[in-house]
Amino acid sequence: MGLRALEGRVLAYAPWILGASLLGHLAMVAFQAKMTMVDLMVYRNASPELFTGLLYDWRLKEFSDQFALPFTYPPFSALVFVPLSWVPWGLARWLWQLACLACLWFVTRKSLQLVGSNDPRRAMLWTGLFVWVEPVRTTLNYGQVNLVLAALLLGTMVSARSWKQGAGVGIAAGLKLTPAISGLYFLLNRRYQAAAWSVVAFFGTVGLGYLISPRLSDEYWFHLLGDASRVGPVGSAINQSLRGALSRTVGYDVGTGPVLLGAVAVAVVLTGFALHASLKAKDTLAMIVSVQFLGLLVSPISWSHHWVWAVPALMWLIYSAKHRLATATAVAWILAIGSYLISFLLKAQPSIWIIPRPWHHSALGWVYPAVGLLTLVTVAVVLRRRAARSREEVEHPVDLLRE
Numbered sequence: 313m314g315l316r317a318l319e320g321r322v323l324a325y326a327p328w329i330l331g332a333s334l335l336g337h338l339a340m341v342a343f344q345a346k347m348t349m350v351d352l353m354v355y356r357n358a359s360p361e362l363f364t365g366l367l368y369d370w371r372l373k374e375f376s377d378q379f380a381l382p383f384t385y386p387p388f389s390a391l392v393f394v395p396l397s398w399v400p401w402g403l404a405r406w407l408w409q410l411a412c413l414a415c416l417w418f419v420t421r422k423s424l425q426l427v428g429s430n431d432p433r434r435a436m437l438w439t440g441l442f443v444w445v446e447p448v449r450t451t452l453n454y455g456q457v458n459l460v461l462a463a464l465l466l467g468t469m470v471s472a473r474s475w476k477q478g479a480g481v482g483i484a485a486g487l488k489l490t491p492a493i494s495g496l497y498f499l500l501n502r503r504y505q506a507a508a509w510s511v512v513a514f515f516g517t518v519g520l521g522y523l524i525s526p527r528l529s530d531e532y533w534f535h536l537l538g539d540a541s542r543v544g545p546v547g548s549a550i551n552q553s554l555r556g557a558l559s560r561t562v563g564y565d566v567g568t569g570p571v572l573l574g575a576v577a578v579a580v581v582l583t584g585f586a587l588h589a590s591l592k593a594k595d596t597l598a599m600i601v602s603v604q605f606l607g608l609l610v611s612p613i614s615w616s617h618h619w620v621w622a623v624p625a626l627m628w629l630i631y632s633a634k635h636r637l638a639t640a641t642a643v644a645w646i647l648a649i650g651s652y653l654i655s656f657l658l659k660a661q662p663s664i665w666i667i668p669r670p671w672h673h674s675a676l677g678w679v680y681p682a683v684g685l686l687t688l689v690t691v692a693v694v695l696r697r698r699a700a701r702s703r704e705e706v707e708h709p710v711d712l713l714r715e
Contacts, residue, residue, distance in 0.1 A: 323431070323433040324433075326436040329436070329440040330440035332440070334443070337409075337413070337452065341405070349455030350381060351454040352405060353401075353455065355393040357397065359394045359397055360397050361383070362524060362525060363525075368383065386486060386489070386533075387528050389488065396408070405455065409452065411460065416439055416442060416459050416623070420435050420442060422466050423628070424438070427628055427631045428631070428632070429631055438627070444650075445623075445650055446651075447618070447622055447623075450615075450655075451617040457487070457488065465484050465604075466600065468480020470600075474503060475506075475509045478510035478511075479509055481510040481513070482510040482514035483513050486516075486518065490611055492514070493604070494600075494604070496587075497600060501599075544613060544664075547666075548664040552608075552615065552619060552677075553614035556677070557682075560669060560673075561674045561675075563668040565667060576609075579688075583605070585689075586602040586688040586691035587599060590602060593695040593699060598632070598691045600624070602691055608621065608684060616680060619649070619684075622645050622648075629687070635693070637689075648683050657673060657676060661673070
């Protein structure tokens with residue numbers, strides 16, 4: 313039986329697979345006491361402190377014995393989360409879970425549409441499966457914002473309207489700074505109006521924060537911004553950025569020194585090749601994924617649940633790339649996010665603050681950055697190969713027919 317025939321049979325059960333996954337997850341929300349959704353609790357409980365002036369002094373201590381969790385986003389983000397504090401905690405967690413599941417469906421569906429697949433059953437199938445991969449699973453368990461941001465970015469960046477493109481990126485960056493890397497997509501595509509709108513929208517969020525609390529805004533933008541230690545333990549296995557992986561390898565926080573700068577340079581070069589190939593091929597999804605992966609790699613902190621961009625990456629690798637290297641990279645991603653390796657490494661480390669560890673744990677701790685870099689290489693190789701093939705078809709159509 314061919315792969316297409318096998319997929320056709322599986323797709324017939326896609327609604328049932330999606331339904332079973334959603335019911336299974338919602339049952340866990342209802343009955344699993346350990347699913348505390350600590351990050352959602354931070355968003356909800358800290359946000360009213362925007363009006364008391366204590367937003368960045370507040371800590372959630374109940375569910376983290378090693379690190380009392382602070383609010384680490386800009387004041388505008390706290391303002392957006394304030395409505396969650398108006399409803400009981402039990403209702404807030406259900407509303408957030410349903411919103412995140414809807415965003416997962418949207419990201420999967422939009423990614424498939426961008427690679428030319430409009431079959432809703434395929435989106436159902438993959439959404440049902442993605443509920444159980446580690447970045448998505450931990451996003452749901454922690455009540456994180458990653459799926460919401462990914463849906464906002466993917467939904468607006470591909471819009472035909474410049475203001476909508478820019479507003480999506482600017483607002484996302486105002487909520488959490490890392491989406492600002494998306495502006496690179498506009499510059500490379502010479503969508504200067506969209507880039508301008510993103511700047512306007514971003515500074516609009518900053519201005520709104522200053523309007524509500526000038527002191528907290530000054531504290532965030534001029535004192536707290538860039539302090540990675542405040543966000544969390546840089547060397548913990550859950551930090552899947554280049555800085556985290558390198559720190560675990562050498563046994564200390566590499567900071568912003570030459571070791572990190574060398575790795576960032578490699579990531580930038582590989583991203584450059586991937587983006588150049590994507591731009592020439594006019595491959596929107598490959599370009600968006602490449603830009604987001606660059607942001608994840610070079611950020612001081614990229615928790616494993618930030619890597620929900622593996623979802624659109626997998627859709628591109630499986631349905632658009634059509635190359636042996638892409639198949640190998642897709643398998644690598646499936647193993648990386650389906651094995652719960654990061655969860656194992658988190659349990660294996662004695663403390664989130666202790667950076668040195670056995671060499672094999674350090675090596676395994678490279679999993680997301682390594683496959684992320686491999687993805688950038690794959691994008692460059694596959695799309696350059698595709699471009700070369702297209703040139704051959706134009707220049708030597710008769711020779712290709714004889715093959």
